[in-house]
Every structure is written in structure tokens, then in C-alpha cells.
Amino acid sequence: MKSSDAKALAVLWVKAQPTVASFIRVMVPDPEQAEDVLQETAVDCVTKFHTYDRSRPFDAWAVGVARYQVLESRRKYAREKHVFDDDLVDRIASGYQRQSERAESLRMALQGCLREASEQGRRALELFYGSRRKTAQVAVEMNMTGDAVRQLLSRTRHALRRCIESRMAAQGE
Amino acid sequence: MTTTLPELTTALFSGEITSEEMDTLRSQLRGDDSTVDEFVWECLLADGLQQVLSDRTALDPAALVEQAVESADLAALPRVERWLAPAWDLIKQPLSLAMIVSSLVITTILLSLELWTLPEHQPAAVAGRPTFVAKIVAISFATFDAASDGNLKNRDLFDDDQIVLNSGLAVIEYDTGARVVLEGPATYHIAGANGGDLRLGKLVARVDTAAAHGFAVAVPGARVVDLGTEFGVEVAADGQSDVAVLTGEVELIGANNGAGSKQRLRLSANEAAMVTAGSGLIAKQSEANPAWMGKMVVLQSTLETGTKASTYTAQTGEGRLAAHAAPPEVVGAGIANLPSRPGGEIKLWNDIPVVGQTFSIGDTPLILNAVTVHCATDVPPTKEYVLRVGHVSGDNFVVVAQRSAQQYDSIRANDYLTFSLDPPVTLLANGRYGFDVGMVASSTEWRDGLPYLFRSADSDYDGGSAYRSGDNGEGNSTISFIHHDLIFHLDLSALEVPADDAASE
Numbered sequence: 001m002k003s004s005d006a007k008a009l010a011v012l013w014v015k016a017q018p019t020v021a022s023f024i025r026v027m028v029p030d031p032e033q034a035e036d037v038l039q040e041t042a043v044d045c046v047t048k049f050h051t052y053d054r055s056r057p058f059d060a061w062a063v064g065v066a067r068y069q070v071l072e073s074r075r076k077y078a079r080e081k082h083v084f085d086d087d088l089v090d091r092i093a094s095g096y097q098r099q100s101e102r103a104e105s106l107r108m109a110l111q112g113c114l115r116e117a118s119e120q121g122r123r124a125l126e127l128f129y130g131s132r133r134k135t136a137q138v139a140v141e142m143n144m145t146g147d148a149v150r151q152l153l154s155r156t157r158h159a160l161r162r163c164i165e166s167r168m169a170a171q172g173e
Numbered sequence: 174m175t176t177t178l179p180e181l182t183t184a185l186f187s188g189e190i191t192s193e194e195m196d197t198l199r200s201q202l203r204g205d206d207s208t209v210d211e212f213v214w215e216c217l218l219a220d221g222l223q224q225v226l227s228d229r230t231a232l233d234p235a236a237l238v239e240q241a242v243e244s245a246d247l248a249a250l251p252r253v254e255r256w257l258a259p260a261w262d263l264i265k266q267p268l269s270l271a272m273i274v275s276s277l278v279i280t281t282i283l284l285s286l287e288l289w290t291l292p293e294h295q296p297a298a299v300a301g302r303p304t305f306v307a308k309i310v311a312i313s314f315a316t317f318d319a320a321s322d323g324n325l326k327n328r329d330l331f332d333d334d335q336i337v338l339n340s341g342l343a344v345i346e347y348d349t350g351a352r353v354v355l356e357g358p359a360t361y362h363i364a365g366a367n368g369g370d371l372r373l374g375k376l377v378a379r380v381d382t383a384a385a386h387g388f389a390v391a392v393p394g395a396r397v398v399d400l401g402t403e404f405g406v407e408v409a410a411d412g413q414s415d416v417a418v419l420t421g422e423v424e425l426i427g428a429n430n431g432a433g434s435k436q437r438l439r440l441s442a443n444e445a446a447m448v449t450a451g452s453g454l455i456a457k458q459s460e461a462n463p464a465w466m467g468k469m470v471v472l473q474s475t476l477e478t479g480t481k482a483s484t485y486t487a488q489t490g491e492g493r494l495a496a497h498a499a500p501p502e503v504v505g506a507g508i509a510n511l512p513s514r515p516g517g518e519i520k521l522w523n524d525i526p527v528v529g530q531t532f533s534i535g536d537t538p539l540i541l542n543a544v545t546v547h548c549a550t551d552v553p554p555t556k557e558y559v560l561r562v563g564h565v566s567g568d569n570f571v572v573v574a575q576r577s578a579q580q581y582d583s584i585r586a587n588d589y590l591t592f593s594l595d596p597p598v599t600l601l602a603n604g605r606y607g608f609d610v611g612m613v614a615s616s617t618e619w620r621d622g623l624p625y626l627f628r629s630a631d632s633d634y635d636g637g638s639a640y641r642s643g644d645n646g647e648g649n650s651t652i653s654f655i656h657h658d659l660i661f662h663l664d665l666s667a668l669e670v671p672a673d674d675a676a677s678e
Contacts, residue, residue, distance in 0.1 A: 010238045014538050014601065017234035022220040029188070042241035083185075083195070088202055095206070095213035103217050108536045110221045111603070129219065130226030134189060150180075157179065161218065 009049050013042065016059040019103040020066045023096045027070045027089055037073045041066040059100035067093035105168050113163035121156030128153055178208065182215035186223070225603065234601060306332050306366045311344040316357070334363040338374070350382030351399075364391060375407035377419070392416070394453030398424045412450025418442050428453030492560055492576025493595070496588040500547070506539050506665040508532055508636065510658050516630025517657065518549045519639070521612040522623050523646035529609025530659040531565045531637030534600045541598045543664035544608045545591040547627040552584040556624070557614040560592040561648050565607045570642060570652050574598040584624070589662070600665070607637070611646040627660040634658040
């Protein structure tokens with residue numbers, strides 16, 4: 001690979017990886033397998049980079065490469081139970097490709113919007129998403145019922161989403 | 174039961190989704206594109222929350238793509254690329270007894286008829302003049318010994334050259350077409366135009382050209398002579414060797430047994446033997462040890478996928494240290510904690526832990542060019558410091574780059590000490606990093622002056638915290654936070670897409 005291509009790819013990949021990784025994590029629930037698929041996707045992106053049309057979004061192209069690797073990994077780990085069948089993998093990959101342009105804006109807005117979340121809501125998000133606690137564990141730690149935690153998470157996430165969308169709208173997204 | 178898409182997505186991410194809910198989710202996703210887009214949006218949000226709120230460090234994209242480029246370059250080598258499939262097939266197929274028996278019978282008959290004349294090793298060197306015989310055509314995270322350190326890719330190898338590979342992989346291509354993949358730690362000696370001596374470590378060789386027929390690898394006590402094949406060899410630290418054939422055949426020729434004859438043994442695909450170093454005794458094994466064969470396959474598969482078996486080696490090198498009376502100006506993407514008054518001092522010496530500071534990177538990746546800290550004391554030369562930069566996750570520190578720097582001139586109290594990073598270090602968006610400074614050596618006594626770094630009065634930098642790590646002036650992978658911040662400045666610049674320089678190449 002030419003060094004100019006390698007540098008350009010490196011910059012594009014650094015920006016695209018969160019979206020590609022998100023797609024893979026949804027498709028491949030096992031974290032270690034998901035990392036393997038991500039690594040293989042990166043290698044595939046390098047070897048196929050000459051086929052990438054630079055006038056089109058790189059993130060969407062990389063998701064397409066990841067889609068192929070997800071399907072490949074299923075053949076390798078055939079005994080694993082799949083969350084989605086091949087048809088749904090294709091549909092969801094297409095969804096990620098359509099949303100790839102907005103994904104970075106979402107991540108950027110998310111940080112700011114988290115600061116606006118209520119203290120209790122943020123605590124619930126930290127336990128549920130950050131520490132990967134189950135709802136029942138969050139309920140124990142926050143001295144709430146499971147239903148109350150679910151409602152709190154739902155409200156907080158809804159508020160986050162409104163905040164993110166309004167920030168993105170303000171930026172013309 | 175949960176039925177809305179956001180709730181179903183949440184349940185999916187937490188692993189709490191029931192099979193009934195999963196069916197509902199699948200059914201909804203078979204609807205129109207807007208439902209799929211909605212689901213993707215929820216996934217991106219949930220995934221973003223997991224990444225932002227978790228202490229776990231995601232795979233470093235910059236390191237990942239660097240590895241991918243290297244491994245893709247390796248995989249692009251035409252012959253190497255074809256290795257994996259047959260090797261996997263061999264591993265997957267149990268060795269049949271009939272195959273062993275038939276190969277033994279055929280081997281015995283052929284040996285007794287002396288149908289094969291094995292070419293002996295012929296040194297290629299002409300007296301007084303080295304002969305080019307091979308080249309290192311690819312490396313992957315390879316580190317070589319001090320004498321030959323550096324990027325040896327494309328380096329020509331001559332008869333009698335020795336390669337000491339401390340870690341990683343190196344692919345050697347002989348002029349005859351034979352290829353050897355060496356995995357460090359390994360010591361390999363180029364022996365003639367079509368062979369080598371493996372003194373330590375493991376290799377896989379592939380010989381598929383007529384010119385390379387008879388390619389030989391010497392191990393302590395024996396030689397492995399190729400007869401058109403792929404084979405793996407490992408030499409342990411005690412000199413004992415394991416040899417296995419992946420495809421084709423090899424002949425093992427033992428050292429002279431004292432009676433004027435040499436022990437000879439042919440091995441076919443998936444057969445293996447052990448060589449005892451001192452006696453040169455060759456013992457055939459009933460079948461290759463699956464775990465050991467697995468190692469050979471990993472070596473091959475590394476060439477294919479690049480990243481599994483090789484270890485990421487942090488950037489290391491020489492740094493530069495400069496002292497200035499004033500702090501650097503905070504420009505561009507720079508980060509600094511430069512309060513008007515220091516709040517205290519933290520000592521550096523070579524019998525205590527290193528001192529560091531964590532910091533956070535915003536929404537765009539950046540390049541770290543230099544790190545500056547504020548020195549509180551007069552410090553006489555000569556001293557050696559080590560600056561580390563690494564990922565921080567919780568109290569875990571993973572080194573990304575490390576530089577040693579010498580202090581040759583006196584440092585005065587209140588000087589700002591700038592460690593320059595050349596090459597600079599890429600820092601990823603939304604990442605948590607740390608830098609630390611340790612003093613590892615001094616030519617003067619502590620009584621003559623020792624470095625203290627200024628810290629702020631309180632924890633007034635929001636993006637991180639000061640910490641200590643390791644001991645004896647050397648940091649390790651665990652950090653202990655201090656409720657303060659160092660006084661520091663980071664010279665950061667934006668990571669930009671370079672102009673296409675293809676024309677200049």
C-alpha cells in the first residue's frame with residue numbers, strides 16, 4: 001500500500017471506527033468475537049481500499065466491508081446462535097450506511113447532552129451502560145424498583161435524544 | 174413484554190431481551206426502512222453511551238489500522254497468502270493410521286533403494302566477499318536486537334548473516350524462492366544460498382520453486398532438508414527441536430553418530446519428530462502434537478490476518494529535553510494547566526514511582542508533539558528521564574509511546590521542562606490518556622539537587638488527575654491517583670488528512 005493511501009486510510013478509519021464497531025457489536029454479541037471481526041474488517045478495508053470511491057462516504061463503505069466480515073464470521077462460528085438472520089444483517093447494514101453521516105454528529109452531541117441530564121438519570125445511565133449492570137442491579141444500587149429504573153432510563157434516554165436532535169438541527173444536520 | 178423499538182433495543186444491549194421480545198424486534202425490523210433507521214439510531218445512542226460512560230478502552234483505531242496495513246502488506250505476498258488453507262485442512266483432518274503406515278512403508282522402501290540423493294549444504298560465499306542470498310521482505314511488529322535494530326524490511330541478507338528477532342514476525346525470501354517466516358524471539362543464521370540455522374525460536378518454511386529444492390534448516394543436532402514442502406521447526410532454549418511437516422515431505426539428517434553413519438528419517442504431511450540437541454537423536458512421533466501444530470498454524474494465520482499472534486510494541490525511542498524560563502503558549506488544540514500560583518511539589522528520583530497526569534481528548538483525534546512540566550528546583554546534570562504516554566482506563570495504563578531523554582545542562586528552579594516527541598503520538602477522539610515522567614539515572618547525589626515538579630493546589634483541571642505509578646523511576650501498568658493536578662502543557666495539533674503525495678513517490 002502506498003504511504004499516501006495508508007495515511008489517508010488511517011485518518012478515515014479513525015473517524016469511521018466507532019460506527020463500524022457499533023454495527024459489529026450489534027451483530028456479534030460476543031465481545032471478543034466482535035473485536036476479531038473488527039480487526040478483520042480493518043485488514044479488509046486496507047486490502048480493498050483501492051476499490052473505495054473517494055467521492056462517497058467512507059463510513060458507509062466500511063460498514064459494507066464489515067457486513068461481509070460479519071457474515072464470514074458466522075461461517076467460522078457456525079455453532080453460535082445468531083441474533084439476526086442474513087437478511088436482517090443486510091437490512092441493518094443498509095441502515096447503518098444511511099445513518100453513517102449522522103453517527104459522528106450524534107456522538108459529538110452526546111457528550112454535551114449528557115452534561116444536561118439530571119443527576120439521577122445520569123447515575124442510572126452510568127450504571128446501566130457504563131458499568132453494564134442489569135436493571136435489577138441498578139435498582140438495588142439506586143434503591144428503586146425495577147420498573148422505576150426502567151422508566152427513569154427511558155425518560156433520560158428520551159431527553160438525551162431530544163437534546164441530541166436539537167443540537168444536530170442547530171448545526172444544520 | 175416490551176414492544177417499543179427503543180425499549181427493545183435497550184433490552185438487546187443489556188442482554189436482558191427475552192426470546193419473545195427478540196421475535197418482536199425481528200418482526201419490526203422486517204418492516205420499512207424507517208423502522209430500521211430508527212433501530213440503528215437507538216443502537217448508535219446505546220453504543221455511544223456504553224463507550225462514553227464505560228472505563229473500558231475501545232480498540233485503538235490508529236493502532237488497529239496501522240496493524241491492518243502491515244498485515245495486509247504481509248498477506249499480499251503471493252506465496253505466503255496461499256499457506257493458510259492447506260494448513261488448516263491438515264489440522265482439521267485426523268491423521269489416518271493407513272496414511273502413517275503407507276508413508277512409513279514407502280519411505281522405508283525408497284530409503285532402502287537409495288532412490289533419493291539429498292543435496293548437501295553448499296556455502297554460497299566467495300572468500301572475502303559476501304554473497305547476497307536473501308532479503309527480509311516483510312515484518313510485523315518486529316523488534317530486533319540492539320545490533321541490528323531498526324526497520325529491516327527490504328534489507329538484503331548475505332551468507333553468514335545472523336538475525337536476532339526479539340519479537341514479532343519477519344519474512345525472509347531467499348533468492349532461490351524459498352520463504353521463511355520467523356517468529357520472535359528467534360535467532361536465525363543465513364547459511365549459504367539455500368538454507369539457514371535456527372538456533373532458537375520457531376519458523377515455518379515454504380519451498381515451492383525448483384531452485385529452492387533441497388532447502389535446509391539446521392537445528393542443534395540435525396538438519397531438516399526440504400523435498401518440496403511446507404514445514405515448521407521450533408528450537409527450545411535447551412536446544413531440543415520439534416519438526417513437523419505441513420505439506421509435502423522433509424528428510425531429517427542427524428549428526429554423525431560416531432559409527433560413520435548418520436540417522437536419516439523422512440517425514441510426510443502431519444508427521445513430526447523430535448531432535449535431541451546433544452546426541453542428535455531423532456525420534457519420530459506417532460503424530461504431530463495438535464497444540465504444537467496449532468502454534469505453527471497461528472504463525473501462518475498471522476500472515477493472513479496480521480494481528481492475532483503478534484504483539485503490539487509501543488513506540489520507543491529517544492526524546493529531547495529542553496528547559497525554558499516561560500511556559501509554552503497554549504495555541505490551537507493545546508491543553509494546559511497553568512495556574513498563577515503552584516500549590517505544591519512532587520519529587521522525582523530513581524527510587525520512587527513516576528509522576529504523571531491524565532488528560533482527556535475531545536471530539537477530534539489529535540497529535541501530541543510535546544509535553545511540558547514545571548520544575549520547582551535547581552537540578553544539576555546529568556540525569557536520564559523517561560517519558561511515557563499511554564491510554565488510561567480506570568487505574569490501568571497501557572503505554573502508547575515511551576521516550577528516554579538526557580539532561581546535560583543545569584535546570585533552574587521554575588524552569589519549564591519540555592519533552593519533545595518525535596515522531597509525535599496520535600491521540601484518539603474522546604480518549605483518556607496519561608503522561609508520566611520518571612527519573613531513572615543520575616550522575617549526582619540527591620543532596621546535590623533533585624527534581625521536584627510543581628502541582629496545583631487542588632484538583633483544578635477537569636480533564637484528569639495527577640498520579641503515581643511503578644517504582645524506582647519506572648512506571649508500570651497501574652496508576653494511583655493523587656488529588657491534585659500537575660502543572661503541565663501539552664503541545665497538540667489537529668490530525669489532518671495529508672495531501673496525496675503519490676506523485677512524489
